[in-house]
Amino acid sequence: MKPLNLQIKTMLVKRIIPCLDVTGGRVVKGVKFIDLVDAGDPVEQARFYNSEGADELVFLDITASSDGREILQDMVRRVASTIHIPFTVGGGIRSVEDMREILRCGADKISINTSAIQTPDLISQGAQAFGRQCIVVAIDARRKGESWDIYTHGGRKAVNMDAVEWAKKVVELGAGELLITSMDSDGTQAGFDNELLARISENVSVPVIASGGAGNVQHFIDAVKIGKSDAVLAASLFHFRQLTIQEIKEAFAENEIPVRLPY
Amino acid sequence: MINIVDYEGGNLFSVIKAFEFLGVNPAVITRPEEYEGGKIVIPGVGDFGDAMRALNERNFPAFLHEKAEEGALLLGICVGVQILFSSSEEAPGVDGLSFFQPSVKRFSPGGKIPHMGWNNLTIHKSHPLLKNVADNSYVYFAHSYYIPNLNENFEMAHCEYSNSFTAIVNRENIYGVQFHPEKSQKTGMQILKNFIEL
Numbered sequence: 001m002k003p004l005n006l007q008i009k010t011m012l013v014k015r016i017i018p019c020l021d022v023t024g025g026r027v028v029k030g031v032k033f034i035d036l037v038d039a040g041d042p043v044e045q046a047r048f049y050n051s052e053g054a055d056e057l058v059f060l061d062i063t064a065s066s067d068g069r070e071i072l073q074d075m076v077r078r079v080a081s082t083i084h085i086p087f088t089v090g091g092g093i094r095s096v097e098d099m100r101e102i103l104r105c106g107a108d109k110i111s112i113n114t115s116a117i118q119t120p121d122l123i124s125q126g127a128q129a130f131g132r133q134c135i136v137v138a139i140d141a142r143r144k145g146e147s148w149d150i151y152t153h154g155g156r157k158a159v160n161m162d163a164v165e166w167a168k169k170v171v172e173l174g175a176g177e178l179l180i181t182s183m184d185s186d187g188t189q190a191g192f193d194n195e196l197l198a199r200i201s202e203n204v205s206v207p208v209i210a211s212g213g214a215g216n217v218q219h220f221i222d223a224v225k226i227g228k229s230d231a232v233l234a235a236s237l238f239h240f241r242q243l244t245i246q247e248i249k250e251a252f253a254e255n256e257i258p259v260r261l262p263y
Numbered sequence: 264m265i266n267i268v269d270y271e272g273g274n275l276f277s278v279i280k281a282f283e284f285l286g287v288n289p290a291v292i293t294r295p296e297e298y299e300g301g302k303i304v305i306p307g308v309g310d311f312g313d314a315m316r317a318l319n320e321r322n323f324p325a326f327l328h329e330k331a332e333e334g335a336l337l338l339g340i341c342v343g344v345q346i347l348f349s350s351s352e353e354a355p356g357v358d359g360l361s362f363f364q365p366s367v368k369r370f371s372p373g374g375k376i377p378h379m380g381w382n383n384l385t386i387h388k389s390h391p392l393l394k395n396v397a398d399n400s401y402v403y404f405a406h407s408y409y410i411p412n413l414n415e416n417f418e419m420a421h422c423e424y425s426n427s428f429t430a431i432v433n434r435e436n437i438y439g440v441q442f443h444p445e446k447s448q449k450t451g452m453q454i455l456k457n458f459i460e461l
Binding site: 013056077084105106133176231263 | 274275276277280281283284308309310342372375376377378379380381382383401403404405406407423424443445446447448449451452
């Protein structure tokens with residue numbers, strides 16, 4: 001094996017981000033791992049990924065019912081008490097007050113999707129109140145001919161709006177980062193939609209996180225090199241231990257992609 | 264004793280938890296009157312102007328100057344270090360605390376802004392604050408404005424994004440880090456531990 005290229009000096013690394021879907025304070029897909037006391041506990045999983053060298057974590061509350069707010073806040077507090085890497089929380093955040101509550105519990109960033117489309121002002125209000133680095137806008141896009149349309153409600157509802165135009169608009173409004181999920185690729189493990197990613201990345205001035213379609217290590221390399229992404233996100237691939245963060249990092253280093261190694 | 268200034272600055276909880284993790288129970292002070300001695304940490308997330316406004320409303324600037332003068336150790340984090348400077352392009356016309364004279368600048372367009380993620384430190388000198396922190400260690404940044412490179416007496420480490428900028432500043436008892444040590448895993452915890460032990 002070639003020696004790893006760890007000599008890249010002062011360089012912003014490409015981030016590798018496990019995503020945890022939670023509902024009612026529990027992780028929906030558990031890590032298949034016997035050494036976790038409770039695989040459904042988001043805090044246990046956060047600790048696990050932290051020890052594996054994850055650069056960041058994303059928690060998405062997939063049900064996001066209003067009576068679940070306190071459970072979510074409690075989870076955020078417990079995660080922030082346990083690990084010392086940045087993490088983003090999304091799902092059902094509809095107001096600046098919702099954002100403030102989650103941030104005060106120790107989250108670093110808030111991800112909004114449907115609520116950003118329904119109330120674009122929420123982006124600028126959030127950026128004004130907490131700084132744009134706190135505001136992640138998630139965009140679910142599905143290919144339509146030569147372009148992509150955006151979807152809300154977890155990809156179920158079509159919105160007649162162009163994904164690239166929407167990306168430019170949300171950055172103008174104050175988004176500090178974009179989380180781009182290809183609804184065509186999501187769940188296929190056939191690779192990210194690099195054309196979509198590159199198109200958006202070239203058209204905005206903020207970092208882009210690639211999501212949807214990761215199946216092997218080459219897909220992550222392609223998302224960075226072809227898709228021009230600043231970070232890569234995956235869920236089940238990590239949860240089911242098909243690939244470890246370390247394996248991706250080593251492959252990145254071999255391909256001269258800057259990566260946090262050793263962490 | 265570690266005191267954390269609470270001016271509704273966002274990342275307070277994480278900073279408190281980081282210190283608790285290191286075995287100290289920090290005092291959270293929302294007014295100067297609550298201070299009972301010890302080191303002072305100024306956390307920060309967000310805008311230079313908002314941070315200064317919030318500090319001014321709570322009468323912190325004069326207090327911080329007084330304590331710094333008396334020799335209390337100060338640590339600014341992220342926007343908390345930027346406000347130790349005289350001004351920022353983020354909030355023209357707003358005076359900072361001016362412990363350091365230069366003005367905070369905006370990264371030039373071209374690269375992606377914010378500078379967000381893990382980047383490594385180039386350390387210039389050995390100092391107890393950086394005990395057991397290796398040169399090139401990675402730390403977590405999230406900022407759109409930067410502190411220009413300073414006189415070597417004041418700049419303990421730098422980092423590069425679209426340009427070189429100051430990552431750690433120090434003048435006598437005043438310290439500041441542009442990154443988030445509370446989110447920088449082992450390296451960040453080591454730096455906070457070192458600050459506790461200064």
